[in-house]
Amino acid sequence: MTMQTSPWADYQRLPGLDDEGSQRLKTLIDQPHAPRFANRSGHHLEPVEVSALEAYTREEAGRTISAKAIDNDWVDEFIENCFKRVPFFRQYNQDCGSLAELPTVSRADMSRDITQFVPEHLPLDRLIAFETSGTTGHPLLVPSHPVVAARYSCYHKKALGWNGVSSEALQSELAVLLAGYQEKCFTYASISPYLNNKGLVKLNFHPNGWNHPDDRQKYVDGNKPDLISGDPISLIELSRLPFNHRPRAVLTTSMTLLAGCRRVLQQRFECPIIDLYSLNETGPIGCSVPGKNRFRLLQSRLLVEILDAQGAPVEPGERGEITVTGGFNDYLPLLRYRTGDYGRLELDVDGWFITELEGRPPTQFKTAAGKWLNNVDITHLLQRFPLSQFSLHQHEDGRLVLKIPPTPEADEISRALADKLGFPVALDEIEHASSDRKMTQYTSDLSRLS
The missing domain is CATH 3.30.300 (GMP Synthetase; Chain A, domain 3)
Known part of the structure; x- marks a missing residue:
């Protein structure tokens, strides 16, 4: 029987971990008010991949975003690669003249055999599979990779910047606190190489995960996370705890954030409340920005269409199903994927926005x-x-x-x-x-x- 490595010396999950990062991680885990961390997790990125992520983030920050197919010159090559490398798309008529002539894909299509959507040329030795149940009755395993998972940070940084928060100005030893509220929850402490090797923790604020209920607020006040992220349920529960710390920003995702709930969070945390429209299949699609009750598109290589019930594009401003092509997940290239969410596309001086977003078909x-x-x-x-x-x-x-x-x-x-x-x-x-x-x-x- 071999002795398990301490989390702050887990070089397999945390390649490139240095002494400073190790001590930072040990402090987050080994302190009087720390929760009972049930799991371990790490970025699994090699140094060369961290450098590539930094370059990717810089390039993405400088790209323009458009919901017009004619403005996205990468689409034709993307479609060609899908036909060539992705088994599911080989069945398509490859003589189609434009994106709008291609069939659409649903979550049900993917759930039948997700392996048919993974490009054949990619190595599988570091493949990650995320299970997502959704609300459509079609459970799905989403294929991913450590590099893909790390790219989320690129779009989170962009959303922060649009809301007046610079990721370069984060100063706490704990950069990100991911908040959950469940009877049982995957919890861990880690180090983020794309946030200056600062700490990242996933915490369950249900009392079951702590030695004493009061430890929850004491841990937050003691570690002062720069950013807090979670769904509205977790964040509302967190807002009820009597801690004094104020984060630089709160990011909310996964569920609809009503204006009344946003107001409660704004008053409690006294910082920007950033609502992210994000799916497991796509990553972050859009984010809220100050002064606008809608989601500004985040990804330069995710083309967003709005389709009617027959799959035809509607005019800008008309309501329909949000459908996407492209994305940053090399292991799940999306070609006219119908998200099951509904809204309108609108253009103003700041860019393209999704407005009146609603999950699932209209009722x-x-x-x-x-x-x-x-x-x-x-x-x-x-x-x-x-x-x-x-x-x-x-x-x-x-x-x-x-x-x-x-x-x-x-x-x-x-x-x-x-x-x-x-x-x-x-x-x-x-x-x-x-x-x-x-x-x-x-x-x-x-x-x-x-």
Whole structure:
């Protein structure tokens, strides 16, 4: 039986780890108020790959982003490589004259056999597979690689910069705190070579993961993370802890961030609250920016289309399904991949934006007066309430059931929905909100679009 290496001497997961980084990691793990770290994780990047990532980040920062196919001169070569190297795309008619003539791909296509979407020429010895359940009923293994995983940082830095936060100005020994809130959660401490070898921790703020509940706020105050990231549920739970530290920025992803929830986080953390639109299949697609209630496109080599139900592109400003081509994951090249999310594309002086973003197909709700409302109208109604998670269902007789976490505003929310729709609203309390419980926000037995 061999003795397990200490996390701060784990050179297999952390190639290039020096004495300073090792001591930094030891301090994050071996302190009185530290959580019970259940797992280990590392960047697995060789020094040459770290240098390549730095060059990639510089190049991406200088590129323009356009949602017009004509502005993306890389697309033709990308399609040609997909036809040549990706088994699934060999079945296509390769005489198609343009991107718009190609078929679309869905999550269901990928879930049947994801290996058909991995380019055949790539080495598989360092392949990573991320499991994602989603809300579509099609579990998916997303192929990746340490270099691909590290590229997320490029787009996070871009989002920070657009929100007035320079990643070069981060000063804490703990650069990033990834916050979770689940009964069981993958937790670890690591070092990030693309953030000046500063610390990165994934923490579960559910009391189960700590020796004492008060250790949670003491650990945050003791280590003062520059950046905090998590989904709205985790961040709302974190905001309730009585620590004094204020991060440089908070990044939220994975779930819809309502305006009321954003307001609570803004008041609590007193820093930019950056909402990321990101998928496991694509990485970060867009981010919120000051003064605009929409997502600015982040990736220069991810072409975003908006398609109608038949797969045809709609005009800018029209609503449809968000569909993407390209991406930075060499192990999962996307060719007209329908995300299952809906929104509009708009262009202004600052760039291209996705507006009125909604996950899953549109759902309509019938009012007592016989009118139909889109789920976007319901989202607008709920924006002012600090809900980290919710779902609304309409039965055949018009009755509504709203599931929300405990909140003193529950009756007010119920009345607002009843006034809007004219039907009674039953409240079903989510006793324990959790990041690992995915929830479809809108369903209806009456919807004309379901």
